[in-house]
Amino acid sequence: MTDKKISFFVGIFLLLFIFQTSSQPPLVVNLSEAKKAVKEYYAYRYNEEMDSIIIDAIQQVKQLNLSKNSAFVFDVDETALSNFEYEINNDFGYVKKEWDKWVFAEKAPAIKQVKQFYDTLISMGIKVIFITGRTEEQFQATYNNLVKAGYTKFDTLICRTKEDFGKTAKEFKSQKRKELTIQKGYFIIGTIGDQWSDHEGGYTIIKVKLPNYLYKVD
Ligand SMILES: [Mg+2]
Known part of the structure; x- marks a missing residue:
């Protein structure tokens, strides 16, 4: 074998070695530990993190030049409304029948920092529009839940219609913002x-x- 061929094979070997050692296996954690960590996050850190995000968001809005058509788009689940009670009751799993029951019960509470942000925007004359991945069959229950949770002054609630099925959440939501x-x-x-x-x-x-x-x- 020539020196050139030897260095070629050594090169390939080194590349394979580097590739092998650089691709780390995905981090796997024990499921019960993961659930415990998530519960602890929501019990001890979530509120503080939310407070600082909303304080920063209000500062950003105050720096903008507003017009009478200025609007802010809100998501519904885990934004305007908290489904934490559903998550705990179903051990963080998605069970369609249970989820539908939860949606139609219209009892998801407002996330307090988001409600405070909403109140600030409304007081500044900014319009609020909700865009959610919930379906049109869930429109009325979602509308009622938002009102019960204190979101009483919004312009529109947009849910996913049959035309929107098959679109990713990003495609659906950005298309609605474009419209x-x-x-x-x-x-x-x-x-x-x-x-x-x-x-x-x-x-x-x-x-x-x-x-x-x-x-x-x-
Ligand atoms: Mg959401």
Whole structure:
């Protein structure tokens, strides 16, 4: 074997070795420990984190030039409303029948920091629009729940219709923001939501990302 060939094979071997050692296995934790950590996060750290996110969000809004069409888009689940009681009762699992029962009971409480943010925006004359991945069959129950939780002065609640099935949350939500901007004449100054899919895809300025260690929606 020539020196060139030997160095070629040594090179390939080194590359394979580096590749092998650089790809770490995914971090796996014990499920009961993970659930305990999530419960502790919500018991001891969630409120403090939410307080500081909302204080910062209010500062950002105050720096903007507002117009009469300025609007802020709110997500519903784990943003305006908390489903923590459902999550605990179902051991952090999604059970469709139980979830539907929970939605139609209309008893999800407001997340207090988000309600405070909503009150501040309303007092500044900013319009509030809810966009949620909940279905149109859940529209009335969701509307009632929002009102019961104290969100009484919003412009619109937009739920997912049959046309929206098959779209990702990001596609659905950004498309609705585009329609609100182009067809309805709103100027969307920000989005508040617990998933990145509440914010991505344009037609927003301030992105208020809230924590969610319960589930992820793309
Ligand atoms: Mg949400």
